[in-house]
Amino acid sequence: xxxxxxxxxxxxxxxxxxxxxxxxxxxxxxxxxxxxxxxxxxxxxxxxxxxxxxxxxxxxxxxxxxxxxxxxxxxxxxxxxxxxxxxxxxxxxxxxxxxxxxxxxxxxxxxxxxxxxxxxxxxxxxxxxxxxxxxxxxxxxxxxxxxxxxxxxxxxxxxxxxxxxxxxxxxxxxxxxxxxxxxxxxxxxxxxxxxxxxxxxxxxxxxxxxxxxxxxxxxxxxxxxxxxxxxxxxxxxxxxxxxxxxxxxxxxxxxxxxxxxxxxxxxxxxxxxxxxxxxxxxxxxxxxxxxxxxxxxxxxxxxxxxxxxxxxxxxxxxxxxxxxxxxxxxxxxxxxxxxx
Amino acid sequence: xxxxxxxxxxxxxxxxxxxxxxxxxxxxxxxxxxxxxxxxxxxxxxxxxxxxxxxxxxxxxxxxxxxxxxxxxxxxxxxxxxxxxxxxxxxxxxxxxxxxxxxxxxxxxxxxxxxxxxxxxxxxxxxxxxxxxxxxxxxxxxxxxxxxxxxxxxxxxxxxxxxxxxxxxxxxxxxxxxxxxxxxxxxxxxxxxxxxxxxxxxxxxxxxxxxxxxxxxxxxxxxxxxxxxxxxxxxxxxxxxxxxxxxxxxxxxxxxxxxxxxxxxxxxxxxxxxxxxxxxxxxxxxxxxxxxxxxxxxxxxxxxxxxxxxxxxxxxxxxxxxxxxxxxxxxxxxxxxxxx
DNA sequence: GGCCAAATTGACAACGCTGTCACATGTTGA
DNA sequence: TCAACATGTGACAGCGTTGTCAATTTGGCC
Numbered sequence: 001x002x003x004x005x006x007x008x009x010x011x012x013x014x015x016x017x018x019x020x021x022x023x024x025x026x027x028x029x030x031x032x033x034x035x036x037x038x039x040x041x042x043x044x045x046x047x048x049x050x051x052x053x054x055x056x057x058x059x060x061x062x063x064x065x066x067x068x069x070x071x072x073x074x075x076x077x078x079x080x081x082x083x084x085x086x087x088x089x090x091x092x093x094x095x096x097x098x099x100x101x102x103x104x105x106x107x108x109x110x111x112x113x114x115x116x117x118x119x120x121x122x123x124x125x126x127x128x129x130x131x132x133x134x135x136x137x138x139x140x141x142x143x144x145x146x147x148x149x150x151x152x153x154x155x156x157x158x159x160x161x162x163x164x165x166x167x168x169x170x171x172x173x174x175x176x177x178x179x180x181x182x183x184x185x186x187x188x189x190x191x192x193x194x195x196x197x198x199x200x201x202x203x204x205x206x207x208x209x210x211x212x213x214x215x216x217x218x219x220x221x222x223x224x225x226x227x228x229x230x231x232x233x234x235x236x237x238x239x240x241x242x243x244x245x246x247x248x249x250x251x252x253x254x255x256x257x258x259x260x261x262x263x264x265x266x267x268x269x270x271x272x273x274x275x276x277x278x279x280x281x282x283x284x285x286x287x288x289x290x291x292x293x294x295x296x297x298x299x300x301x302x303x304x305x306x307x308x309x310x311x312x313x314x315x316x317x318x319x320x321x322x323x324x325x326x327x328x329x330x331x332x333x334x335x336x337x338x339x340x
Numbered sequence: 341x342x343x344x345x346x347x348x349x350x351x352x353x354x355x356x357x358x359x360x361x362x363x364x365x366x367x368x369x370x371x372x373x374x375x376x377x378x379x380x381x382x383x384x385x386x387x388x389x390x391x392x393x394x395x396x397x398x399x400x401x402x403x404x405x406x407x408x409x410x411x412x413x414x415x416x417x418x419x420x421x422x423x424x425x426x427x428x429x430x431x432x433x434x435x436x437x438x439x440x441x442x443x444x445x446x447x448x449x450x451x452x453x454x455x456x457x458x459x460x461x462x463x464x465x466x467x468x469x470x471x472x473x474x475x476x477x478x479x480x481x482x483x484x485x486x487x488x489x490x491x492x493x494x495x496x497x498x499x500x501x502x503x504x505x506x507x508x509x510x511x512x513x514x515x516x517x518x519x520x521x522x523x524x525x526x527x528x529x530x531x532x533x534x535x536x537x538x539x540x541x542x543x544x545x546x547x548x549x550x551x552x553x554x555x556x557x558x559x560x561x562x563x564x565x566x567x568x569x570x571x572x573x574x575x576x577x578x579x580x581x582x583x584x585x586x587x588x589x590x591x592x593x594x595x596x597x598x599x600x601x602x603x604x605x606x607x608x609x610x611x612x613x614x615x616x617x618x619x620x621x622x623x624x625x626x627x628x629x630x631x632x633x634x635x636x637x638x639x640x641x642x643x644x645x646x647x648x649x650x651x652x653x654x655x656x657x658x659x660x661x662x663x664x665x666x667x668x669x670x671x672x673x674x675x676x677x678x679x680x
Numbered sequence: 681g682g683c684c685a686a687a688t689t690g691a692c693a694a695c696g697c698t699g700t701c702a703c704a705t706g707t708t709g710a
Numbered sequence: 711t712c713a714a715c716a717t718g719t720g721a722c723a724g725c726g727t728t729g730t731c732a733a734t735t736t737g738g739c740c
Contacts, residue, residue, distance in 0.1 A: 005696055016720045021698060029718055048456045052395035053696035056725050061392070063435075063458070073417040073620075077410075080436065093458060095403075095433050096420065116388045118403070118433060225624050254624055261626050280413075281621045284565050284594055286601050345726055356690045361728060369688055371736095393726030396695050 004045045013041035024049055063093045064307060065119035067128050069101035071223075072251065074279050075296060079125050079148065082300025090308055095119055101127050101191065107137050114141045121145055121307045123300070129159070130193040146307040148299050151193020156320045158310065160303045164194050165201040167292050167325040171274060172205025172246060174327065179339025180244040180272060181211060186221040186231045186256070188248030195223075198248045198276060216240050221252045228255020236263060236271075243271060243336045250275035250282050250291055257285060257332070268334030278328055287331030294325045344385045353381035364389055403433045404647060405459035407468050409441035411563075412591065414619050415636060419465050419488065422640025430648055435459055441467050441531065447477050454481045461485055461647045463640070469499070470533040486647040488639050491533020496660045498650065500643045504534050505541040507632050507665040511586065511614060512545025514667065519679025520584040520612060521551060526561040526571045526596070528588030535563075538588045538616060556580050561592045568595020576603060576611075583611060583676045590615035590622050590631055597625060597672070608674030618668055627671030634665045 006024075010017040015038060022030050023038040030038075041047075055061050064087055068076060080094065087094050095118060099109060113119075114137070121144030128134060129147035138145050147159040175183050185202045188195030203213050216238060219231035228247055232255060235242060247253035253275030257267060265271045267287055275282065278293035302321060309316060346364075350357040355378060362370050363378040370378075381387075395401050404427055408416060420434065427434050435458065439449060453459075454477070461484030468474060469487035478485050487499040515523050525542045528535030543553050556578060559571035568587055572595060575582060587593035593615030597607060605611045607627055615622065615631040622629035642661060649656060 007696080017697080018699090018720060018722095019718085022719090025698085029716095031718065034718080046455075048452070050396070050696050051456060051458050052392060052399075052401070053725090054698080055392035056390070056396045056727085057696075057698040059392075059698090059725075070417075073413045077413040077416060081438075084436070084438065093435050093437075095435055096424070097433075098421075098424065112388070115386075116391060118391050254621075258624065258626060281594075284598065286598060347726080357727080358690060358692095358729090359688085362689090365728085369686095371688065374688080390726050393695090394728075396697085396725085397727040397729080399695075399728090 004047050006047070006049065009038065009041045009045055009047050012045060013038045060311070061118050061120050062091060063095050063119045064304065065095045065097055065113070065117070065122045066125070067097050067099060067122050068125040069128055070098055071126065072249075072277065072279060075277070076125075078296040079123075079300045082297035083123055083304045085297075086301050086304035086308065092308065099128070101131065106131070107133050110134055110137050111141075114138075114143055120311050123148060123303055123307060124150075126150065126194055127189075127192045144307060144310050146303045146310065148303045149194060149294070151195075151197055153320070157316050157318050158306065159321070160299050160306065161320060161322045162294050162299060162325050163322060164197040164325065165204065167327065168198045168201025168246075168276070169204035169208065170201075171292060171327055172202050173208055175244045175246065175272065175274070175333070175336070176205070176209040176211065178244075178272065178333060178336050180242075180336030181338055182214075182217060182240060182242045182244075183211075184217045184219070184235045184242035184245040186219050186228060186235075186245065186247040186252050188221060188252070189223045190220075192223070195248050202246060214240070217242055221248065223249050223251060225251045225255045225258075228252030229259055230255075232256040232259035236260070236265070244333070245271065245273050247273070247275045250277045250279045250289060253289055253291070253332075254281070254285065257289070267332050272333040272336065274333055283330070285332070290330045290333040291328050292325050293328050295323045299323050344387050346387070346389065349378065349381045349385055349387050352385060353378045400651070401458050401460050402431065403435050403459045404644065405435045405437055405453070405457070405462045406465070407437050407439060407462050408465040409468055410438055411466065412589075412617070412619055415617070416465075418636035419463075419640045422637035423463055423644045425637075426641050426644035426648065432648065439468070441471065446471070447473050450474055450477050451481075454478070454483055460651050463488060463643055463647060464490075465640075466490070466534055467529075467532040484647060484650050486643045486650065488643045489534060489634070491535075491537055493660070497656050497658050498646065499661070500639050500646065501660060501662045502634050502639060502665050503662060504537040504665065505544065507667065508538045508541025508586075508616070509544035509548065510541075511632060511667055512542050513549055515584045515586065515612065515614070515673070515676070516545070516549040516551065518584075518612065518673060518676050520582075520676030521678055522554075522557060522580060522582045522584070523551075524557045524559070524575045524582035524585040526559050526568060526575075526585065526587040526592050528561060528592070529563045530560075532563070535588050542586060554580070557582055561588065563589050563591060565591045565595045565598075568592030569599055570595075572596040572599035576600070576605070584673070585611065585613050587613070587615045590617045590619045590629060593629055593631070593672075594621070594625065597629070607672050612673040612676065614673055623670070625672070630670045630673040631668050632665050633668050635663045639663050 006017045006020050010020045020038050023035050084094050125148045129150035149162050150159050187199050206213055219234055221227040221231045245256050253273050256273050260267055260271050267273055275289055275291040278291045282289035282291055346357045346360050350360045360378055363375050424434050465488045469490035489502050490499050527539050546553055559574055561567040561571045585596050593613050596613050600607055600611050615629055618631045618633035622631055
């Protein structure tokens, strides 16, 4: 299509191609009048620079790569949406590259990605944001990258955080305030550092309320509906039965609701259930799920901004960037046995 | 990174860069011995061709663009997964580009995409696969593209179909066979041609069973949970109450379940509910939702194969490609009042 | 051995942009 | 009025491939 090249524009504007290039790239030191002439030439010719040539000569792709290992589809979509928002504004494109967190091939894969890369930098989402060997590979290759919601607080100049721990503590305190004392907790997939943070938050919350952490009320899940079901069974069948269950993510929470339903336990009258993530279906459950909402899209936007800044060599003041997760009160929580 | 270029490989192998290029691109007419020498040089130097240079010289990107207007997130993810599957195998990358189906900017946006494109071809998913002005723009620009699951049966050499209509007819007949006669239907978003197909299938099914289409049992929805709720209200409050409801997608079906639950109607004893799509949450509902499953990922894979074939100039025999949607029987359907 | 077609290989010019650096043109201050 | 310096602009060499086309080698056959 694009038969019209920079040369044509230059001719029409009566300048050299270099000047056209300058206008294109918003470089300084172009006289206003010249700029105008070039711009009008561009407009009348409907010129668009050839991205391949740009990339070859300038050695940059105007493309951001998104690396992730399939958490829930709604999470991925939100991340994509946020990243695309910023990319579009800045005339970048988004290449997606899901990968297997567990795979031993990951380092090799990333190596290839880096060498052969069509991207200028990477966005990493959990659990990849905490994948040590991946991070090392990226650092060694001097690659640009930004981490979204990592579980540790390292590399604060290339990370966007959220307060997993604090919000979980708050949620736990909220359950206590409702009159619950036997509060079950379903831990998430140990491969995700954020899950450990959430568990810590739960313990913080109990501690703050002067309640002990009872291991009989803590079960290990794996972020899936099925594991939520299993943990709920284990938890609800034992002598010490919780009156509230806090699952580390919504899918597991829904598993708990499923079990409660089968066991003819009413929610929230007989059992309160809360989750984390605020997946769309949570609002459509009967009853709607009380949960914690991460500002996923906003985090992705911030991360992308950070990455593009990095690409442009902007020096980022080393201040921690944290977007707050907030509790969404809905219908699955109610007064516990110790209320009033 | 990639300081090693084709020249280095050529020197090491004692051939010209052109020969290296030939090996790289699997061109014919290279002697076996030569090929081996080149390949070993590539291996020892860990050479990877520079994608920008390739793209500039060869005028192709080795990138596929995915165009979609946000249907459900699980649908998008499945499409992406399928497309990526094939892309990875063929050493292509995937650029995602969600767009607003309704927007009047779409043609302009696509124009820009085409002119400035970093992709070799496009994958279109519903409802974009039926967007006339978009299709026209693509055709006029001589762009490569393939449509996934379009509602019409045009352009069969660049489309991958599924049997929306037939599967809906089958589902309707199934409900009749269970003893239902008053079967409600919630029509989907009129902007999606596939939705019209599903409605036709419903009518076909009734007709085949010798039942009339009663407009009081047909409501217009918009593919959202909320619209499912509204339609269910309208349907269940009227004198002629259906004993089964067929929603054009799962989200609306879940809306129906919600309303039934609130109205203390038991599913499936008092009301059977079925949907379409088989979204993940459907299996986790109480009861699990009977629905129709489209082979989304497989369709995306097939479409991507088709597109890459097109890019390589493969002539595709003009035979209709159709992947079957199949009914998933679960717990939300049961005998109707006229059974036995 | 000689001849022809087919197979194999190479030289070199694109591809369309950005970076470098030299040069031209203005601008300021004494 | 003229250095001295800042600002604008252009010529041209890459960037690392692929495409074209001509040159060379090979193999088959008499």
